[in-house]
Structures are given as C-alpha cells and as structure tokens.
Amino acid sequence: MQFTIFTNKPGSYLAMKYYITFLIILTFSTLMTAQSHYHTPFETNSNYTPTYQEVIEYYHALGDTFEIIDISPFGMTDSGFPLHEVVINNSKDFTNQNDNQVLFINNAIHPGEPCGVDASMLLVRDICLGKLAIPDNMTLVLVPFYNIGGGLNRSSHSRANQDGPEAYGFRGNAKNLDLNRDFVKCDSKNARTFNQLITKWNPHVMIDTHTSNGADYQYTMTLIATQKDKLDPYLSAYMTETMLPFLYKDMEEKRWEMIPYVYAKDIPDNGIIGFMDYPRYSSGYATLHNVISFMPETHMLKPYKDRVLSTKAFIESMITFLTQEGGKIIDIKRDAEAHVMHQESISLNWELDKENTTQLSFKGYAAKYKTSEVTGQDRLYYDHDEPFTKLIPFNNTYKPTLTITKPEAYIIPKGYTNVIERLKWNGINLEVLESDTTVQVEQYYISKYETVDKPYEGHYLHYNVETRTVNRSWKYYKGDVLVHMHQPGASYIANVLEPKGPDSFFAWNFFDGVLMQKEYFSPYVFEDTASELHSNNRELKEKFAIKKAEDPDFAGDANAQLRYIYEHSAHYELTHMLYPVGRILK
Numbered sequence: 001m002q003f004t005i006f007t008n009k010p011g012s013y014l015a016m017k018y019y020i021t022f023l024i025i026l027t028f029s030t031l032m033t034a035q036s037h038y039h040t041p042f043e044t045n046s047n048y049t050p051t052y053q054e055v056i057e058y059y060h061a062l063g064d065t066f067e068i069i070d071i072s073p074f075g076m077t078d079s080g081f082p083l084h085e086v087v088i089n090n091s092k093d094f095t096n097q098n099d100n101q102v103l104f105i106n107n108a109i110h111p112g113e114p115c116g117v118d119a120s121m122l123l124v125r126d127i128c129l130g131k132l133a134i135p136d137n138m139t140l141v142l143v144p145f146y147n148i149g150g151g152l153n154r155s156s157h158s159r160a161n162q163d164g165p166e167a168y169g170f171r172g173n174a175k176n177l178d179l180n181r182d183f184v185k186c187d188s189k190n191a192r193t194f195n196q197l198i199t200k201w202n203p204h205v206m207i208d209t210h211t212s213n214g215a216d217y218q219y220t221m222t223l224i225a226t227q228k229d230k231l232d233p234y235l236s237a238y239m240t241e242t243m244l245p246f247l248y249k250d251m252e253e254k255r256w257e258m259i260p261y262v263y264a265k266d267i268p269d270n271g272i273i274g275f276m277d278y279p280r281y282s283s284g285y286a287t288l289h290n291v292i293s294f295m296p297e298t299h300m301l302k303p304y305k306d307r308v309l310s311t312k313a314f315i316e317s318m319i320t321f322l323t324q325e326g327g328k329i330i331d332i333k334r335d336a337e338a339h340v341m342h343q344e345s346i347s348l349n350w351e352l353d354k355e356n357t358t359q360l361s362f363k364g365y366a367a368k369y370k371t372s373e374v375t376g377q378d379r380l381y382y383d384h385d386e387p388f389t390k391l392i393p394f395n396n397t398y399k400p401t402l403t404i405t406k407p408e409a410y411i412i413p414k415g416y417t418n419v420i421e422r423l424k425w426n427g428i429n430l431e432v433l434e435s436d437t438t439v440q441v442e443q444y445y446i447s448k449y450e451t452v453d454k455p456y457e458g459h460y461l462h463y464n465v466e467t468r469t470v471n472r473s474w475k476y477y478k479g480d481v482l483v484h485m486h487q488p489g490a491s492y493i494a495n496v497l498e499p500k501g502p503d504s505f506f507a508w509n510f511f512d513g514v515l516m517q518k519e520y521f522s523p524y525v526f527e528d529t530a531s532e533l534h535s536n537n538r539e540l541k542e543k544f545a546i547k548k549a550e551d552p553d554f555a556g557d558a559n560a561q562l563r564y565i566y567e568h569s570a571h572y573e574l575t576h577m578l579y580p581v582g583r584i585l586k
C-alpha cells in the first residue's frame with residue numbers, strides 16, 4: 001500500500017487521515033495481537049492455574065519470540081519429565097556471569113499452591129514486552145514448575161482449606177515425597193537436579209513461592225525470610241537492616257501489606273514465632289550456600305487472583321530493591337563466602353529465645369467460639385465483622401544450641417558413594433586420596449540417639465544424637481575422599497557431615513550400617529576367654545567389680561557380665577557405633 005502524505009493536492013488531507021487511522025489501527029492491532037498472544041491462562045480466568053504442559057508451552061512461546069529469554073531442560077525429575085530452567089538476561093547471556101546478581105525463583109514445589117507459577121508467567125511476559133525492567137547486571141532464573149509429578153496429579157479437592165484455583169496439582173511428587181523436605185537427603189530426582197541447579201547459578205537471592213495454611217487474618221501475603229540467626233552475619237545484617245524494611249514498605253505502598261509468616265501455636269492474638277527453616281526446607285538449604293532466601297506464603301482464604309498478584313508484586317519489589325542497590329549484594333555474598341571459609345566454628349542447631357520478644361502490629365480478625373454443628377463441641381471461627389489492629393508478641397530470635405569447631409577437613413571412606421555424590425551435586429571441592437595412608441583423626445562414636453516411630457518422608461529420622469570423641473591414627477585407602485573446609489560450601493559440609501546436625505546425613509539414615517553390631521559371641525564358648533581376660537587385666541577387673549557392686553541387675557545377669565567383658569576386649573568390633581567420617585584437625 002502506498003500513501004501520499006505531503007502534498008497540497010485536494011484530497012491529500014483525506015489520504016493523510018486514512019494513513020493516520022491506518023497507523024493507529026495497525027499499532028493497536030499489533031499490540032492487541034501481542035497482548036492476546038501472550039495473555040496467560042490466568043488472565044482469561046483468574047481462578048484458573050495452567051497445567052504443567054501449558055506452563056512449559058507458554059515459556060517456549062516467549063522464548064521463540066524474545067531474545068532476552070531462554071528456556072531449556074536441566075536434569076530429570078521423578079515424573080520422567082525434565083526440569084526446565086527459564087533464564088532472562090538483558091545482554092542475552094544465559095550463562096552464570098561473575099559480576100551479575102542472580103535472582104532465583106522456584107515455583108510449584110507444592111503444586112496445590114501455584115500462585116508463583118502464574119505470577120512468574122505474568123512477570124516474565126511483562127519483562128519480555130518491556131513493561132517491567134530488570135537491571136543489566138541481573139540474571140533472573142526461574143524454575144517454572146518444580147514438582148512436575150505433583151502437578152500432573154491434578155484435582156480440585158486436595159487443598160481442603162483453600163479458596164481456588166479451580167484445579168491444581170498435589171503436594172506429593174511422583175514418589176509421594178514432599179519436595180520441601182528433600183533438599184538435603186535428595187530422595188527425589190527433582191532435588192538432585194535442584195542441588196545441581198543451585199550450584200550452577202550460586203544465586204544471591206532465592207524466592208520459593210507458597211500458599212499458607214493455618215489462622216485467618218487480613219493479610220494476603222505473609223513472608224518467611226530465612227531465619228536471620230542462622231544466616232551468615234554479613235548476609236543477615238543486609239537482609240534484616242536493608243532488604244526486609246524495603247520489602248515490607250514497598251509492598252505496603254502497593255497495597256499488599258505483608259506480615260511475617262503467621263506461625264502460631266493457637267490463635268495469632270497470643271503471639272507468633274519466627275519459622276526455623278532447617279536445611280531440609282528450600283530456604284534453609286539455600287542458606288547453606290550463602291543465599292538470602294524467602295518463602296512468600298499467600299493466605300489460602302484470599303481470592304486466587306489476589307494471591308497471584310501479591311506474589312508478582314513481591315517479586316517485583318525484590319527486583320526494585322536489587323536494582324536500586326546496584327549490585328551491593330554481590331560484594332556482600334563474597335564477604336559472606338570469605339567469612340564462612342575462615343570462621344573457626346559453625347552452629348548447627350538453635351532454640352527459640354523465649355525471653356526476646358518484640359511487639360508486632362497485627363491486622364487480624366476476632367477469634368471466637370461457637371457450637372459446632374458436626375461435633376456439638378466448641379469450634380473456633382474468625383469473625384470478619386470484627387477486624388482489629390493490635391500489638392501481638394513476636395519471637396524471632398534463636399540461640400545456637402550446637403556449635404562445632406570447624407576441622408581442617410573431613411575424610412569420607414569411598415564406599416559412602418551416596419554421601420560423596422551429594423557433595424558433588426553441591427559443588428563441594430573434593431580431593432581423592434591417591435594411595436593408602438594412615439591419618440591422625442578425630443572420630444565420633446554415636447553414644448545415644450532417638451528415632452521417630454513412623455517413617456518421615458521415607459526415612460526413620462534420628463534426633464537427639466549424642467557422640468563421644470576419640471583421637472587416633474586410622475587407616476584410609478586410595479579413593480577415599482578428603483573434604484577441605486576452606487571453601488565457600490563449608491556451612492553445607494558441616495551441616496550434612498556433623499552427625500548431631502538435625503538434617504545431617506546421619507540423621508537421614510545414610511550411616512545406619514554402623515548402628516548394628518556385626519559379630520557376637522556364644523556365652524558358653526566365651527566363658528574361658530572371659531575368665532582369662534578378667535584375671536589378666538587389672539583395670540578391667542576393678543571396673544567390673546565396681547559395676548557389679550553398683551548395679552544389682554548387672555550383678556544378677558551372667559550374660560550381661562560376659563557381654564561387659566566382651567565389649568571391653570579386643571574381640572569387640574571397633575566400628576560398632578563408629579561414625580565413619582573422620583575429622584582432621586589443624
């Protein structure tokens with residue numbers, strides 16, 4: 001089509017008018033096509049969250065058109081489908097660049113809580129269309145759908161207490177594991193892949209999106225920030241003094257006022273406590289790699305639309321903060337890594353400081369009781385006709401209860417391949433022994449432990465572990481693995497290798513082989529040996545006599561007495577209850 005515009009001929013005005021009208025229509029229709037083409041399913045129906053396939057197709061459609069976004073498979077999941085990573089970078093460099101801040105977002109770990117799935121699609125689309133900017137020194141990495149197996153198990157019923165969306169996936173993955181308990185033990189392929197993805201990107205900030213359960217209150221968005229007292233002090237100070245105040249203020253200005261995750265024993269009026277995110281959880285796991293991590297938890301009773309939009313607003317607030325700060329977090333993370341490498345001790349467990357209480361202004365609903373039509377007994381309800389704002393107690397300080405001295409290195413017998421491979425997925429530098437050698441080590445004997453009665457996420461988890469320490473020379477073999485502690489992953493290493501750690505590999509049953517004695521004795525055969533040992537070893541004889549005098553049950557139990565002598569002899573196996581990972585001290 002040709003148009004004559006700049007002419008004085010009569011009728012040229014008409015031509016110009018047509019041309020302008022044409023331009024307007026063209027622009028409008030191009031915009032409309034782009035908009036409708038990139039409309040997300042949520043925008044058509046705000047109570048709908050897309051299926052796994054729809055999500056991946058959507059990102060592929062964006063990836064086919066816009067150069068700043070890349071979507072590609074990264075590793076496998078238990079569902080048989082690969083995990084996808086979506087990477088957005090203004091300079092179209094989809095590798096991990098040294099001087100970039102990496103914001104990492106994980107969605108649909110619990111597919112019944114999919115607000116982050118929809119929020120991320122809207123967010124990425126807005127970035128692609130130029131409606132939202134990310135700074136040039138940022139790489140945005142998204143896992144669009146983490147728990148694919150759970151996502152494929154779609155229904156409208158598994159979240160009994162939730163208002164929408166109309167259909168959604170299930171919490172358990174393809175092996176019925178809760179992936180938000182699996183980050184250390186890695187029973188799922190999803191978690192194995194995720195560990196490697198965190199190693200690949202070594203993010204500065206991670207956001208793992210959720211929807212809450214529990215009490216009713218006015219807020220749509222609640223926030224779990226990783227427990228400040230177990231985060232490295234450099235990162236912790238930056239998070240609590242600079243980042244969190246900005247996020248709370250910015251969200252309030254956007255009319256999405258937030259409150260810390262409402263973790264309460266009963267009703268929130270009586271106070272809430274800071275969530276302790278142990279390493280089994282996404283944020284607690286990421287923290288071990290010096291990542292400031294969040295689990296935003298939207299409220300289950302708020303309309304799905306609000307949950308999606310507030311999640312999107314939260315991610316946008318984080319982008320705004322990181323943009324304004326200009327990349328300060330890059331240096332702070334480097335400081336934290338240097339600190340972790342050099343620090344003398346590492347804390348592994350904490351308890352709530354009940355004395356350290358602050359007051360939090362809280363917007364709730366009056367908690368009331370009435371007779372239940374089902375049980376005939378008192379039932380709790382929150383009265384929306386009686387909203388309130390009042391101060392409630394907030395306890396968010398934790399004191400360390402277990403702090404270990406950092407060894408120079410750990411040494412792991414090569415047979416523990418399941419331990420060694422997990423260290424590798426986490427980017428831990430390992431040194432393999434080139435020949436058999438004898439090493440002076442500190443070793444732990446497991447002196448006490450308790451075990452849960454029922455399987456917890458596929459394991460009989462141990463807790464309240466106690467150890468006794470011995471120092472001696474011990475033989476190690478070619479192929480055994482040295483793990484030096486002078487590396488940024490030192491916190492991860494100590495948390496998984498120190499047996500008393502609440503999420504250690506010991507706690508998760510990786511070393512249960514040592515908890516059972518392998519050789520025994522027959523009392524009638526051992527009698528003569530015992531007699532010989534008893535008479536030839538003065539120290540043993542004395543200890544034995546004291547034990548007999550002090551313990552009447554022991555004095556009356558012949559087998560227990562023989563066992564005592566056996567256990568104090570060279571016949572008793574050194575490796576029973578011996579934790580196989582040695583500590584090499586400075």
Ligand SMILES: [Zn+2]
Pocket residue numbers: 110113209210211
């Ligand atoms: Zn969740």
